[in-house]
Amino acid sequence: MTARAPSLTEALAVQLLRPVDTAARQRAAALVADWLGCALGALRSPLAGQLTALVATLPGGEATALGAGRRDPASALLINAALGNVLEMDDVHRGAILHAGPVVIPVALAAAESADATPQQFLDAVVRGYEATIRIGRALGRGHYRYWHPTSTAGAFGATTAASSILGLDANALADALGTAGSRTGGLWQMRHEPVPTKSIHNAEAARSGLLAAQLAAAGLRGPRRILEGEQGLFAATAPDAQPEMVLADAPDWLIHTTSLKPWPACRHAHPAIDAMRDALRQAGGLPVEAFVSIHVSTYAEALRFCDRPEPTTELEAKFSLQHAVAAIACLGRPELAHYLSATIQDPAVRAMRERVTVSEDEAASARFPDHYGATVTVALADGRRLHASRVDAWGDPECPMPEAAIASKALALAEWGGVSKPVATRLFDAVRELPTALSLQPLQAALAGLDA
Incomplete structure (x- = not known):
């Protein structure tokens, strides 16, 4: 048998x-x-x-x-x-x-x-x-x-x-x-x-x-x-x-x-965009809020499914919002827990910055998911400059360990x-x-x- x-x-x-x-x-x-x-x-x-x-x-x-x-x-x-x-x-x-x-x-x-x-x-x-x-x-x-x-x-x-x-x-x-x-x-x-x-x-x-x-x-x-x-x-x-x-x-x-x-205090699907945004801004040093014309985030489809949320109204929604994540960085710098609370969500400058953020799918990033969570950020400035940065992996991944x-x-x-x-x-x-x-x-x-x- x-x-x-x-x-x-x-x-x-x-x-x-x-x-x-x-x-x-x-x-x-x-x-x-x-x-x-x-x-x-x-x-x-x-x-x-x-x-x-x-x-x-x-x-x-x-x-x-x-x-x-x-x-x-x-x-x-x-x-x-x-x-x-x-x-x-x-x-x-x-x-x-x-x-x-x-x-x-x-x-x-x-x-x-x-x-x-x-x-x-x-x-x-x-x-x-x-x-x-x-x-x-x-x-x-x-x-x-x-x-x-x-x-x-x-x-x-x-x-x-x-x-x-x-x-x-x-x-x-x-x-x-x-x-x-x-x-x-x-x-x-x-x-x-x-x-x-x-x-x-x-x-x-x-x-x-x-x-x-x-x-x-x-x-x-x-x-x-x-x-x-x-x-x-x-x-x-x-x-x-x-x-x-x-x-x-x-x-x-x-x-x-x-x-x-x-x-960072946000959904992991937002982290590649957060890291790419910080990388992009390092190229220009400190920038006033009025310097930003637009911010575009290109990332994998699943990140958009969970975190394409242009108008968050609660702390939880903000943590699942690509738009809020990068807008808060533009206005306030390094991400902190307080940046996802109601006062920041409703802050006029942050709200206005969120309106300048657009998102789209990066098919190459989608193809790498879920083994790699990636994003690309492009920032257009009032002086005509364009800042650009990409991440295949986020800080805290085995490839980029904390x-x-x-x-x-x-x-x-x-x-x-x-x-x-x-x-x-x-x-x-x-x-x-x-x-x-x-x-x-x-x-x-x-x-x-x-x-x-």
């Missing part, structure tokens, strides 16, 4: 449980700091207040809920996994077109705290969670991205991988967990067209369902093994141009190293933006930096407790 070939999730589970090396743990620690900065920066958001009020009515527990003390893991994830993307500065993987960190890291942290895991086990869980998220995200294809939120879809697989790693599940049980997590996943992009925070709730639900799937597998519950490639599986249902071979494709290293970081000092500076600035004092934030990020060699999670937990002091 011929043996049944392993399913995609069965083969993936074996890959995911290989040993994690020191370099991958160090990268994971850097991404933990980045996620933590993004989440803490969101503590001043209305969503944080709403979720904290809800969680305050629920039982306490062993997991840290940012700004809400110690809670049970599911309650902690409702806050921690929702806040990481609120500021639109969370990490991104270009090929998978998703953000692994906001889903994977909170699950790894909650599971690690609950199981009294070591710092190295925590970081290994992060690395493995990113791996599962990215591999399945890449395989979903652009057809899935047209209507579905890949961070939520693929993030559930990453979340259950991270939790399974902490729980010490073997490959057989991990395959069950992946099947269960994949059975109830996804999230529709309709929320992008309405002024709602549902995108963040997608992340929280992916994290919570992933943790539950791992717990169920640990209790012995089976999960569908062909949840990806089966006749009524995820690819058949939601991914018309799925690339199943990408789930197990060879890679020289852990895919966490291929993740990009976001230095140095460690820049990552640390971003995290600290975001934490302070969220209302965390500099001494408390510094202690917290010092504890994160020491995770690869730390003997216990206690210093990190003590620093997290300082958020509630």
